[in-house]
Amino acid sequence: MTKSAYTILLFYTFTRIRNPVKFAELHRTKCQALGLKGRMIVGEEGVNATFEGTTENTDKYKRFLKRDPLFKKVVIKESVGTGSAFPRLAVKVRDEIVTLGAGKFNVKRETATQLPAKELEKWYKENKDFIVLDLRNDYEIASGKFERTIDPGLKNFRDLPNKIKKLAKLKNKKVVTVCTGGIRCEKATCLLKREGFTDIYQLKDGIHTYMKEYPGSNFKGTLFVFDNRMTTDVVPTPDKIVVGTCAFCKSQTENYYSDDSVRPSRKVLCCKKCAQNQFKSLRSS
Numbered sequence: 001m002t003k004s005a006y007t008i009l010l011f012y013t014f015t016r017i018r019n020p021v022k023f024a025e026l027h028r029t030k031c032q033a034l035g036l037k038g039r040m041i042v043g044e045e046g047v048n049a050t051f052e053g054t055t056e057n058t059d060k061y062k063r064f065l066k067r068d069p070l071f072k073k074v075v076i077k078e079s080v081g082t083g084s085a086f087p088r089l090a091v092k093v094r095d096e097i098v099t100l101g102a103g104k105f106n107v108k109r110e111t112a113t114q115l116p117a118k119e120l121e122k123w124y125k126e127n128k129d130f131i132v133l134d135l136r137n138d139y140e141i142a143s144g145k146f147e148r149t150i151d152p153g154l155k156n157f158r159d160l161p162n163k164i165k166k167l168a169k170l171k172n173k174k175v176v177t178v179c180t181g182g183i184r185c186e187k188a189t190c191l192l193k194r195e196g197f198t199d200i201y202q203l204k205d206g207i208h209t210y211m212k213e214y215p216g217s218n219f220k221g222t223l224f225v226f227d228n229r230m231t232t233d234v235v236p237t238p239d240k241i242v243v244g245t246c247a248f249c250k251s252q253t254e255n256y257y258s259d260d261s262v263r264p265s266r267k268v269l270c271c272k273k274c275a276q277n278q279f280k281s282l283r284s285s
Contacts, residue, residue: 006081112189114204144221182206
């Protein structure tokens, strides 16, 4: 198979970073040398990153990354790039690599059991009694979701602690948490277990990996991503079902726009006709 000209890398790990500033500078310098764009968040608790570059240079970066023992076993998710997914390179040091704001966790010890995509697919086929708790923002869920999904109504991931009471009825059910690449589930399930969830799992390596292994199966629609692509099918899916609907006329769509009439600006699903002819405050993202 011919490789695409550009590749997007997505990876994270919860691991002890002794000197986040030094680590960030090392990777910033390497990415600049390779012409990679995107974002990396570094903290004492780990690393969270998405980069795009030529396939040749993302391969070089992967080799560089894997030479560090901390990343030997880290799964690097890949998808086809466009060459313009990110406007610039940003490497920042933060207290949390994904912001939940619920205190400190020992993620490796406290996180829920990981459920591989293969096992989740088996659960669906066996009609096992479980529900899917989607920990993405509500606008992400609008364009694609699993069968049996419960949407907790998050505007931001850090809203989760305030949703615990609303989710209390799920504490004794079999729950599979899902998110784009896995990082939000790793931290969120620490909190949910502390709050009394007794039979909870997390989809290993996220929705991205499931869609790659089981395109067009129990995840319906497309995957929202935080770059200029806005959505990705991960792999070509000819029989894909469009589940997104225009916020205004309710026609089927997978097009996201930024509504700048509110602050902060929000992402909405909107068909091109409504965006172009009726809502001047909307711009394509």
